[in-house]
Amino acid sequence: xxxxxxxxxxxxxxxxxxxxxxxxxxxxxxxxxxxxxxxxxxxxxxxxxxxxxxxxxxxxxxxxxxxxxxxxxxxxxxxxxxxxxxxxxxxxxxxxxxxxxxxxxxxxxxxxxxxxxxxxxxxxxxxxxxxxxxxxxxxxxxxxxxxxxxxxxxxxxxxxxxxxxxxxxxxxxxxxxxxxxxxxxxxxxxxxx
Amino acid sequence: xxxxxxxxxxxxxxxxxxxxxxxxxxxxxxxxxxxxxxxxxxxxxxxxxxxxxxxxxxxxxxxxxxxxxxxxxxxxxxxxxxxxxxxxxxxxxxxxxxxxxxxxxxxxxxxxxxxxxxxxxxxxxxxxxxxxxxxxxxxxxxxxxxxxxxxxxxxxxxxxxxxxxxxxxxxxxxxxxxxxxxxxxxxxxxxxxxxxxxxxxxxxxxxxxxxxxxxxxxxxxxxxxxxxxxxxxxxxxxxxxxxxxxxxxxxxxxxxxxxxxxxxxxxxxxxxx
Numbered sequence: 171x172x173x174x175x176x177x178x179x180x181x182x183x184x185x186x187x188x189x190x191x192x193x194x195x196x197x198x199x200x201x202x203x204x205x206x207x208x209x210x211x212x213x214x215x216x217x218x219x220x221x222x223x224x225x226x227x228x229x230x231x232x233x234x235x236x237x238x239x240x241x242x243x244x245x246x247x248x249x250x251x252x253x254x255x256x257x258x259x260x261x262x263x264x265x266x267x268x269x270x271x272x273x274x275x276x277x278x279x280x281x282x283x284x285x286x287x288x289x290x291x292x293x294x295x296x297x298x299x300x301x302x303x304x305x306x307x308x309x310x311x312x313x314x315x316x317x318x319x320x321x322x323x324x325x326x327x328x329x330x331x332x333x334x335x336x337x338x339x340x341x342x343x344x345x346x347x348x349x350x351x352x353x354x355x356x357x358x359x360x361x362x363x
Numbered sequence: 364x365x366x367x368x369x370x371x372x373x374x375x376x377x378x379x380x381x382x383x384x385x386x387x388x389x390x391x392x393x394x395x396x397x398x399x400x401x402x403x404x405x406x407x408x409x410x411x412x413x414x415x416x417x418x419x420x421x422x423x424x425x426x427x428x429x430x431x432x433x434x435x436x437x438x439x440x441x442x443x444x445x446x447x448x449x450x451x452x453x454x455x456x457x458x459x460x461x462x463x464x465x466x467x468x469x470x471x472x473x474x475x476x477x478x479x480x481x482x483x484x485x486x487x488x489x490x491x492x493x494x495x496x497x498x499x500x501x502x503x504x505x506x507x508x509x510x511x512x513x514x515x516x517x518x519x520x521x522x523x524x525x526x527x528x529x530x531x532x533x534x535x536x537x538x539x540x541x542x543x544x545x546x547x548x549x550x551x552x553x554x555x556x557x558x559x560x561x562x563x564x565x566x567x568x569x570x571x572x573x574x575x576x577x578x579x580x581x582x583x584x585x586x587x588x589x590x591x592x593x594x595x596x597x598x599x600x601x602x603x604x605x606x607x608x609x610x611x612x613x614x615x616x617x618x619x620x621x622x623x624x625x626x627x628x629x630x631x632x633x634x635x636x
Contacts, residue, residue, distance in 0.1 A: 229378065237370045246378055253382035257389055264393040 174305060181309040187285045188317035189354040194285030198318060199343060201273065203329075208322035209315075210269040211277075214262070216311030218254050218280055219289055223307025225250050226290040227300055247290045248281075255281045285314055321350060400429040400452065407448040409441045413516070415537040428453065439463065439536035462554040463536040465519070465529050466626070467511075469548050470561040471504040471575040473525040487513075492545040501574035503564040505548060511540035531626075556605040558612060560585075562622040565599045572620075579622045585614035 187193045194215075201211040226247050234240050259277055262270045270277070280286060289310040293303040324346050333342050405425035416437035418424040427433040428449065435449040442462055450456060477500040482491050488510040496502040507525035519533035520540060529540075531554070541549045548563045560579055564571045568580035581599040593607035594614050601614075601623065615623050 233374055233378070237374050238367065239371055239374050242371060242375060246375060249375070249378055249382065253386055256386055260386075260389050260393040263395050 177302070177305050178309040178312065181306065182313040182316050183354070183357045184360055186313045186317055186354055186357075187288065187310050188314055189351045190358075191285075191288070192351075193288045194283050194314055196279060197283060198314075198321065199340070199347070200279075202318055202322040202325050202343075205319070205322045205326060207269070207273060208318045210266075211273055212311070212315035212318045214258050214273070214277065215280060215283065215286070215314050216308065218251065218258055219286055219311035219314070220304065220308045222247075222251050222254055222286055223289055223293055223303045223310075224300070225254070227293060227298075227303040230294055231300075243291070243294060244287075247287055251286050251290070252281045285310065317350075321347060324350070398429050401426050403452050404428045404449060407441075407445060407452060408438060409445060411440050411516075411535075411537075413440060413537045413539070415439050439538075442535070463551045464531045464534045464554050465536065465538070465540055465549050466552045466559055467505060467527045467529060467549050468559070468561060468563045469501075469503070469505040469546075470526055470528075470577055470622070470624070471499065471501050472523075473507075475576040476500045476504060476525075476574065489545045497546075499574075501564055501571075501578065503546060503548065503562075503566075504575060506546065510543045510545065511549060514539040514543040553605050555610075556603070556608060557610045557625050557627075558603065558608060558615065558623065559626055560594075560601045560603055560623050562600065567599060571599075577620055577622045580620060582619060584617040584619065585623060588613045588617040 181187070185191060188195065188198050197211055197215070202208050229246055229250065230240075230243060234243055234246060239246075255278065258280075259270075262273070262277070289307050293306060296302075296306075298306060325343055328342055328346065337345070405422060408421045408425055410421050412420040414420065416424045416439075418427060424433070424437065428435055431453075435453060435455065436446055438445050439462075441448075478498050479495070479500055480498050482494065482498040484490055484494070486508050488497075488506040488508045491497050491506055491508060497506045499506060505526040507522055507527065509520075509522050509527065511527050512520045512522060516537075516539070517533045517535055519530045519535070520527050521530060522528075527540075527549075529549075536551060538551060541547075541551065546563070552559065561577070562571075562575075562579035564574065564578045566574070568582065571578035571580050579599075579601050581596050581601070583596050583601075585594045585601050586596055590611070590613065591607050591609055593604045593609070595602055595604070603614075610625070612625060615625060
């Protein structure tokens with residue numbers, strides 16, 4: 171129980187995927203304009219990350235290691251992630267069309283979201299067990315969600331505030347992202363897992 | 364060595380095959396029927412994605428047309444041709460729409476107006492306008508630094524002798540120049556309207572004459588000359604009602620300052636006097 175809580179809070183606060191490891195910056199900046207689409211996007215990422223870490227663990231353990239194919243892990247993992255994203259896309263298009271429309275190009279871009287590939291490779295590097303990989307994937311998704319929701323709240327405020335013309339849009343967003351990342355430095359070394 | 368290459372090919376191949384089969388089954392189960400009309404409508408639209416129809420882009424407008432949620436005459440870029448194509452696809456009849464064009468309501472060229480000061484700052488109308496409403500003696504007229512030229516994607520605006528004019532053959536009525544002009548002197552007029560009052564100055568006659576040699580001094584001669592009740596002096600400025608105007612040119616003949624003019628199709632102003 172203690173380990174589970176340590177992994178979840180450690181990943182969300184101390185080793186946040188976006189704000190400390192700087193993975194998945196593209197959707198972090200692209201989909202954070204509105205809270206609704208940020209929630210939808212991070213929901214999709216949580217799903218993809220959890221399933222991806224489970225499937226990649228199985229593939230790594232039962233296919234790549236026995237066949238001595240560990241050097242192919244990047245291509246195999248990308249294959250898994252790409253198919254999962256396609257799957258999520260199909261489901262969203264069928265059942266939640268407005269969300270599908272608002273995510274737009276960023277949904278297929280989860281394929282190349284380095285946070286998803288990052289969690290799979292970190293699992294292999296830490297030689298984590300199946301349960302731990304699943305938990306790590308889930309909490310990595312949660313950390314992405316946490317960062318995205320925080321940031322979209324900030325950006326919704328930025329929309330209505332009076333920003334100098336040359337800083338309007340992406341420049342001020344990047345500056346505020348830097349400040350959020352800086353504030354997350356405060357969690358560094360709080361607890362380790 | 365050969366063994367390891369073979370296992371690599373087979374191993375990755377099997378993973379790919381399994382996912383491929385799963386995805387193809389899933390795409391059958393979760394198939395969404397899309398209206399073939401959306402694709403047809405989208406192909407008929409010009410694809411400029413300018414947003415003049417009020418939608419985010421051509422895709423959204425196409426979807427809205429295909430669902431019968433909006434009329435097919437909203438695209439100013441495509442003009443009559445696109446409307447005909449769309450009416451065939453959607454099986455609806457439309458009456459002829461008037462094509463709109465932009466028109467710069469000023470012809471106070473460099474020789475007709477004076478410069479109040481020498482401006483050497485950033486070369487945009489918006490910048491010079493923030494400095495005592497511009498360097499021209501007429502505070503209502505064209506500044507001639509071409510903010511409208513910069514936003515026009517169709518090469519439809521030129522600056523000649525310090526005043527912008529529209530090349531009507533190229534104008535698609537996207538209204539970008541109307542928004543860009545800090546003086547608000549670009550208006551959308553029907554293509555059929557050839558006679559225009561080329562002045563936006565609402566000051567009294569004396570002040571207008573001091574500022575520009577071709578300004579409207581609100582003498583009301585045109586109002587009396589018009590047989591069709593189409594021209595009225597409102598707020599010290601002659602305004603033409605394009606629905607009533609027959610382009611007869613009686614007002615042009617009586618205008619003492621020549622600020623009313625006929626806009627010829629070769630983009631030249633017809634100077635009568």
